[in-house]
Amino acid sequence: MVRFKKRYFVVEFEQAQYVNQSKEHFDLEPLNSKDIDIANAVKDKVQELHGDFGRASISVGFKVIYANTTTRLVIIRTRHGPHRLVASALPFVTKIRAEGVVGQLLYTGATIKHCQLFMVRRQTRQLEMAKKWLANKKMDQEKLKEKIMDIRQIDPC
Amino acid sequence: MIPITSPYDLNIPMTCSPHTTPLVMVRRALALGYQTIALNTEVSQNQFLTRKQAKDKAKNGDFLADFPAPPTLSLTSEDYPLLASRGLTPTILTRLTISITNNDFMIHYNKSSIAKQYDLLAINVSSSPCLSSLLKSSFRWDILSFTPSSVIGGVRWTRKLYYECVEKNVYFELQYSPLIRDSLDRRRVISHAHTYHSVGKSRNIIFTSEARSPLELRSPADVANLAWIMGLTENQGKEAVGVKGWGVHKAAIGRRMGPFQVRVEKIGDENFDKVPSTPGESEEEGDRDEDCEPSTPGESEEEGDRDEDCEPSTPGES
Numbered sequence: 001m002v003r004f005k006k007r008y009f010v011v012e013f014e015q016a017q018y019v020n021q022s023k024e025h026f027d028l029e030p031l032n033s034k035d036i037d038i039a040n041a042v043k044d045k046v047q048e049l050h051g052d053f054g055r056a057s058i059s060v061g062f063k064v065i066y067a068n069t070t071t072r073l074v075i076i077r078t079r080h081g082p083h084r085l086v087a088s089a090l091p092f093v094t095k096i097r098a099e100g101v102v103g104q105l106l107y108t109g110a111t112i113k114h115c116q117l118f119m120v121r122r123q124t125r126q127l128e129m130a131k132k133w134l135a136n137k138k139m140d141q142e143k144l145k146e147k148i149m150d151i152r153q154i155d156p157c
Numbered sequence: 158m159i160p161i162t163s164p165y166d167l168n169i170p171m172t173c174s175p176h177t178t179p180l181v182m183v184r185r186a187l188a189l190g191y192q193t194i195a196l197n198t199e200v201s202q203n204q205f206l207t208r209k210q211a212k213d214k215a216k217n218g219d220f221l222a223d224f225p226a227p228p229t230l231s232l233t234s235e236d237y238p239l240l241a242s243r244g245l246t247p248t249i250l251t252r253l254t255i256s257i258t259n260n261d262f263m264i265h266y267n268k269s270s271i272a273k274q275y276d277l278l279a280i281n282v283s284s285s286p287c288l289s290s291l292l293k294s295s296f297r298w299d300i301l302s303f304t305p306s307s308v309i310g311g312v313r314w315t316r317k318l319y320y321e322c323v324e325k326n327v328y329f330e331l332q333y334s335p336l337i338r339d340s341l342d343r344r345r346v347i348s349h350a351h352t353y354h355s356v357g358k359s360r361n362i363i364f365t366s367e368a369r370s371p372l373e374l375r376s377p378a379d380v381a382n383l384a385w386i387m388g389l390t391e392n393q394g395k396e397a398v399g400v401k402g403w404g405v406h407k408a409a410i411g412r413r414m415g416p417f418q419v420r421v422e423k424i425g426d427e428n429f430d431k432v433p434s435t436p437g438e439s440e441e442e443g444d445r446d447e448d449c450e451p452s453t454p455g456e457s458e459e460e461g462d463r464d465e466d467c468e469p470s471t472p473g474e475s
Contacts, residue, residue: 019371087382091375092337104189105378
């Protein structure tokens with residue numbers, strides 16, 4: 001049997017209120033939503049853009065998990081083929097459970113391994129930025145590192 | 158040689174939302190990964206005073222005596238930390254978009270020195286006869302834009318019209334912010350994009366933002382993925398954010414420079430040392446064209462080798 005190919009999207013959701021601000025900031029506040037809320041938001045947007053056909057195409061093999069809640073990093077798994085529908089709908093996801101967000105596609109990978117490598121490199125950079133921005137505030141460095149470098153794995157099957 | 162500085166976003170309007178400023182928009186775009194940005198100033202042909210209107214001073218309205226000056230933006234390395242960490246600096250271009258209804262706008266454009274200071278020139282056309290008459294004239298521009306509201310009842314695209322624009326190095330702009338703002342505009346822009354695909358195979362397409370607020374800006378990867386909706390292939394989508402923007406930049410520089418002139422000289426003892434020593438250069442010396450007129454007028458009279466068959470370098474010289 002030929003293998004079922006998949007595509008993994010690494011997406012970061014930023015809160016709209018911070019995007020609109022003109023001040024420089026580093027946001028460590030998680031979104032007020034769960035994995036299932038993000039999945040529903042993406043599926044609804046695919047239905048809006050591509051109709052029932054789009055929604056049905058992506059439903060098999062579709063999974064969304066929070067890789068890191070602190071930096072709002074999400075992994076979206078789809079089958080190869082319908083992944084184009086999801087990728088084209090991601091820029092239009094502006095609300096997750098009535099909370100304004102702006103999504104940014106960071107990486108598209110065919111294997112979890114390379115997504116994991118990318119996420120580790122990115123979170124290391126985010127940790128350095130967090131230490132620089134939050135130097136004034138008294139934060140436990142170990143806890144900060146634990147929060148940012150904790151990357152949850154997605155089920156490959 | 159103009160270096161490629163992709164990704165490109167060649168439409169960040171100066172008239173943005175009242176809650177934000179162009180500097181905030183540029184910072185956001187640079188944070189998302191763009192390296193070249195064009196600040197867009199929009200004017201309409203109707204805003205320019207004719208002689209009658211200039212005499213009638215009692216007329217109130219949003220009229221312009223001349224084109225607005227190109228905007229300037231000063232950035233420090235703190236405004237673009239992502240690029241600064243890679244040792245790069247952003248390229249900020251200025252763009253002028255003129256919405257026209259007929260060729261009369263050229264009267265105001267040709268006599269304005271300010272309009273020619275812009276790096277990019279975009280035209281927003283409302284009808285097919287207007288575009289056809291513009292193509293027949295000697296006017297050159299870089300980007301062909303459209304507003305979503307003018308898609309129905311606007312330009313009636315044919316393959317011939319499309320490729321006439323392509324031959325003149327005109328690039329077709331597709332804006333993605335109207336897709337995010339409003340569902341009606343979304344349908345209009347997508348249908349227009351599919352028209353471009355039908356008549357022109359989506360050649361010379363660039364994706365731009367036309368974002369009025371930072372929330373409407375998207376990263377280059379997300380914009381390239383919109384190709385699926387707009388009727389482009391995956392490669393065309395990536396090129397629309399990257400290489401095609403470079404093409405627009407080069408075409409604009411070429412348009413501003415004008416027809417390129419080449420100086421041809423006979424190799425003699427006095428200039429033999431200026432010949433570059435590259436392999437095969439000696440074989441090419443016999444093929445050098447000595448019949449064309451030099452670019453400096455009067456020089457041919459001194460050398461006595463004026464060729465009457467070649468076109469003069471400046472008009473009226475013949």
